[in-house]
Amino acid sequence: MDKKRPQLCSYNSCTACSACANICKHGAISMSEDNHGEHYPLIDMDKCIGCGQCEKVCPEKESGSPERYGKPDIYYCWLQASENRKQSTSGGAGYAIACAVICQGGHVWGAAYDENMMVRYIEANTIEELKPIQKSKYVQSYVGDSFTRIKEELKRGELVLFTGTSCHVKGLRAYLQKDYENLLTVDLVCHGVPGQGVFRKYKEWLEKKYDDRMIFFDFRPKEEDGQERVCCTKATFEKRGKVNIELKENGYFVGFQRNLFLREACFHCTCKGEQRYADITIADFWGLGKVKPFKENLQRPYGISMLAFNSDKSKILLPHLQNDLLMEKRSYEEASISNTQYYISAKPSPLKENFWKEWKQFSWEELTDKYLTYTAKDLVLYVIKKHTPPICYLMLNHWRNG
Numbered sequence: 001m002d003k004k005r006p007q008l009c010s011y012n013s014c015t016a017c018s019a020c021a022n023i024c025k026h027g028a029i030s031m032s033e034d035n036h037g038e039h040y041p042l043i044d045m046d047k048c049i050g051c052g053q054c055e056k057v058c059p060e061k062e063s064g065s066p067e068r069y070g071k072p073d074i075y076y077c078w079l080q081a082s083e084n085r086k087q088s089t090s091g092g093a094g095y096a097i098a099c100a101v102i103c104q105g106g107h108v109w110g111a112a113y114d115e116n117m118m119v120r121y122i123e124a125n126t127i128e129e130l131k132p133i134q135k136s137k138y139v140q141s142y143v144g145d146s147f148t149r150i151k152e153e154l155k156r157g158e159l160v161l162f163t164g165t166s167c168h169v170k171g172l173r174a175y176l177q178k179d180y181e182n183l184l185t186v187d188l189v190c191h192g193v194p195g196q197g198v199f200r201k202y203k204e205w206l207e208k209k210y211d212d213r214m215i216f217f218d219f220r221p222k223e224e225d226g227q228e229r230v231c232c233t234k235a236t237f238e239k240r241g242k243v244n245i246e247l248k249e250n251g252y253f254v255g256f257q258r259n260l261f262l263r264e265a266c267f268h269c270t271c272k273g274e275q276r277y278a279d280i281t282i283a284d285f286w287g288l289g290k291v292k293p294f295k296e297n298l299q300r301p302y303g304i305s306m307l308a309f310n311s312d313k314s315k316i317l318l319p320h321l322q323n324d325l326l327m328e329k330r331s332y333e334e335a336s337i338s339n340t341q342y343y344i345s346a347k348p349s350p351l352k353e354n355f356w357k358e359w360k361q362f363s364w365e366e367l368t369d370k371y372l373t374y375t376a377k378d379l380v381l382y383v384i385k386k387h388t389p390p391i392c393y394l395m396l397n398h399w400r401n402g
Contacts (some may be wrong), residue, residue, distance in 0.1 A: 003045060003048060003049070003050040004050060005043065005045065005048075006020075006043060006048065006050075006052065006054050006055050007055055008020055008041060008054060008055065008058050008061070009058050009060035009061050010060075011040065011264070012264045012265060012268075013060040013265055013268075013270075014040055014041070014060065014265060015059075015060065015165075015167035015168070015170075015171065015263070015265045016031065016038065016039040016040065016140060016142075016143065016195075016263070017059060017143060017167055017168050017170065017171020017172070017174075017175075018031055018039075018041075018143035018144070018147065018171065019054075019057040019058060019059060019064075019147060019171045019172070019174050019175035020041050020054035020055075020057060020058055021041060021054075021143075022143070022145060022147040022148045022175055023053045023054055023056075023057045023175055024053065024054055025053075026047050026048065026049055027044075027047055028043060028044045028045075028047035028048040028049075029041050029042065029043055029044075029054060030042050030044070031142070031143070033195070033196070033197060035356075035360075036195055036197060036198075036261070036356060036359075037195045037196055037197010037198055037200065037201075038140070038194075038195030038196070038197065038263055039140070039142065039195065039196070041054075056177070057174045057175045057177065058174065059167070059170045059171045059173075059174035060265075060270065064174045065170070065174060065270075066170060066173040066174055066277060068273075068275040068276060068277055069275060069276055069277070069278075069279065069310040069311040070275060070310070070311075071274060071275060071332070072274065072275075072276070072281065072308035072309055072310045072332065073308070073309045073315065073329065074306065074307070074308045074309075074329065074330050074331060074332055074334075074335050075306075075307045075308075075309075075327045075328060075329050075330060076091075076285045076288050076294075076304055076305070076306060076307070076327070076328055076330055077091055077093050077096075077304070077305050077307050077321075077325040077326060077327040077328075078091030078092060078093075078299060078302070078303065078304050078305060078325065078326055079091060079092035079095065079096060079324060079325060080324060080325065080326055081324070082226060082302075085226060085302060085303060086222050086226040086302075087131075087134055087135070088134055088135070088303065089134075089135050089136040089219075089220050089303065090282075090283075090284045090285075090303040090304065090305045091285075091302075091303045091304045091305030091325075092303070092305065092325075093282045093305035093306075093307045093325065094110075094134075094163060094186060094282050094305075095130065095134055096321050096324045096325050097161065097163075097184075097186060097280065097282075097317065097321065098110070098124070098130050098133070098161060098163070099127060099130070099324065100317055100320040100321055100324075101159060101160075101161040101184065102124070102125065102126065102127055102130070103320070104159055104320075105158075105159065106158065106159030106160060106161060107123055107124075107125055107150075107153055107158060107159070107160045107161070108123070108124040108125070108129075108130065108133065108160075108161045108163070109121050109122070109123055109124075109146060109150060109160065109161065109162045109163065109164075110122070110124070110130075110133035110162075110163040110164070111133065111137050111141035111163075111164065112132035112133050112137075113132065113137070113215075113216060113217070117199075117200075117203050117214055117215070117217070118142060118196055118200075119137045119139045119140070119141045119142065119196065119199075120141055120142040120143075120144055120146075121141055121142070121143060121144065121146040121162075121164065123146075123149070133163070135218055135219070135220075136188075136219055136220060137217075137219070138191075138193070138194070138219045138253070138256050139193065139194055139195075139196060139199045140165070140193035140194065140195055140196065140263060141164060141165070141168070142196065143168065143171075147171070147172055147175045147176075150162060150172065150183075151175070151176060154176070154180045154182055154183055157182060158182065159182050159184075160180075160182060160183050160184070161184045161185075161186065162183070162184070162185050162186070163185075163186040163187075163188075164185075164186075164187065164188075165187065165188060165190050165193060166187040166188070166190055166269070166271030166272075166276065166277060166278065167265065167269070167270075167271055169185045169186075169187045169271075169277050169278040170270075170271055170277040172185065173185070173277060181313065184279050184280065184313070184314065184317070185277075185278040185279045185280070186278055186279065186280045186281070186282060187271070187276060187277065187278035187280075187281050187282075188281070188282060188283060189281060189282075189283035189284075189306070189339055189341050189342050190266075190269075190271075190341060191256070191257075191262075191341050191346060192259060192262035192263065192266030192267075192269075192345075192346040193262060193263055193266060194255075194256060194261045194262055194263065195261075195263060198252065198255070198261045198359065199252060201359070201364060202251065202252040202364060203217070204364075205363075205364035205365075206235055206245070206249070207237075209249075210235075210237055210240060210243065212237035212238055212239050212240050213237060213238040213239075214235055214236070214237055214238075215236050215237065215238055216235070216236035217233065217234075217235050217236070218233060218234040218235075218236070219233050219253060220233070221233065221234035221244075222302075222303070226302045226303075227301040227302055228301060228302075228303060229244075231247060231250070231374065232244055232245065232246060232247075232250070233245040233250055233253055247374045248368075248373070248374075250374065251364065251367065251368040251371075251372030251373070252372070254372045254373065254374055255355075255371060255372050258349050258351075258371075259346045259347060259348055259349045259352070260349045260351060260352055260355050260371060260372075261352070261355060261356070261359070262346055262348070266345065266346050267345055267346055267347070267348050268345055269345040269346075272341075272342065272343050272344060272345060273342075273343050274332050274336070274342070274343065275310070276308070276310045278310060279309075279310055279311040279313055279314035280307070280308065280309055280310060280311075280314045280317075281306075281307075281308040281310060282305055282306065282307055282308075283305070283306040283335070283339055283341075283342070284303070284304070284305065284306065284339065285304045285305060285306040285330075285334075285335065285339075286337075286338035286339045287334050287335065287336070287337035287338035287339060288300075288304055288306075288330070288334065290334060290337050290338065291330075291331060291333050291334035291337065292330065292331070292334060306330075306335045306339070307325075307327070308332075308335065351371060355367075355371055358370075
């Protein structure tokens with residue numbers, strides 16, 4: 001009797017959460033790169049026994065999706081230790097949460113670069129091991145067998161924190177098929193994620209240009225005094241050390257902001273909204289002061305985090321954070337007013353299809369000239385984003401993409 005091929009979610013819905021690959025005990029599912037350099041499940045029917053477990057845990061199928069948590073308690077916050085805040089993308093909320101879990105003997109999972117600059121989830125068990133996880137990576141993280149290893153830790157009764165994109169948190173909870181009291185999840189208010197392929201091409205171009213091996217890339221660097229640099233990224237090379245990547249070399253970030261090469265599922269994300277799949281949500285607090293007065297405006301350039309406690313379980317962390325974070329309660333309205341990504345999916349660039357037709361055959365210089373150059377519109381949008389209500393931000397996006 002012929003085996004029936006497992007019916008996972010559609011190509012356009014797949015988030016590369018890898019729940020299907022982690023649940024398969026027969027090694028019948030692997031995550032393979034497609035023509036866009038993005039990971040999708042590949043099924044080996046010679047190994048598949050037709051058990052259907054992969055279908056049950058697919059979070060983008062109705063049968064596999066976990067439940068959302070209730071309405072959140074929302075705070076603005078920043079680390080009181082300036083050095084640690086300087087090493088964080090925003091105000092350092094994620095770092096504070098991770099430190100609190102490690103201080104309780106827990107395991108922390110988050111995205112980091114490996115030796116080949118591929119972004120993947122790694123485990124940290126000490127404060128020192130958190131450093132590679134700090135800083136946002138605007139590349140989709142490879143899951144590998146991390147869900148399997150997390151489940152083993154949970155079954156041993158150990159405290160685990162998983163920080164990732166909303167879709168990967170959703171995937172982890174679907175894979176586990178039950179709620180664990182010793183699991184805490186943190187998701188990000190996410191713009192969308194590119195796959196590994198485009199970033200790899202960009203990295204190889206920078207390595208050739210600077211004749212050096214890249215070992216780290218900072219998408220949102222801060223100055224020595226802790227203030228964020230605008231429209232500039234920073235690469236760290238093996239011999240040269242840190243190099244500022246200025247506007248004309250910053251094509252990858254331009255394409256990311258223009259939604260030129262995000263994963264297809266990001267354009268109809270199933271994780272948006274006030275009620276989330278993660279215990280905690282973190283983001284930049286772009287709209288701070290637009291609903292309720294905020295008097296600490298001198299703190300803005302140093303990064304201010306939005307911290308949302310979505311589940312009852314997450315609120316047990318609050319006493320462990322109050323010594324490290326300066327916090328004040330705010331509202332969802334204020335948290336989302338200038339961060340439309342909280343509740344609206346990214347809109348694809350009208351040039352997206354053309355880009356994908358040409359991205360492999362064109363050099364990075366050719367792609368930059370055609371698709372990836374900053375314009376005055378981009379610069380205006382970035383600066384005004386922090387100071388406008390959502391309707392103006394949407395109008396500015398339309399202006400930029402028009």
